Amino acid sequence: MISFVGDSLSVDDRSTAEILDLHLNRSGVKSMNIQLKSEQEQFIRSQIDRGECQTAEDVISEAFKLLEARTKKIEELRQKIAVGTAEIANRQMEK
Template identity: 50%
Template sequence: MNIVLKPEYEEFIQAQMQSGKYGSVEEIIGEAIALLRERKRQIEELREKIAVGTTQIAKGQVTDGELVFARLQEKIDRIEQSEV
């Protein structure tokens, strides 16, 4: 496969090669693809969580935000007191 890159991409790749961190252009492209895959996986995971949350909201399965923050503050207070 032959790929034509924008000059700024070529410069970036050359700089990465010169840094010594990568042994080949293929290694750089491989890492870029791995990062893209991970990003897409994370986005899909977030979409699934949003769908679950939306369903829970529609069913009325929610907790008041002020209550959540109050509970978190209580936990923080307990941790701080146990450190003294």
């Protein structure tokens, strides 16, 4: 298990600590406990090893950016569907 408390990282095993050597010296960092599946941990390690990201924090930040973009796109599509559905309903009522 990984525990974030302020600027500190606490882990239950050394290999996880080495992988998740996070630099949490930014203001506004909140506490959160997370558990990673081994394949998630391996993915984070591979991203760092390949040079895609420098730290585990970078990997997680990128994942959040992608999730936020996906969520925004889904909401935009839902709104367009609602508008289209309303327009169709209005046209049917006009007939």
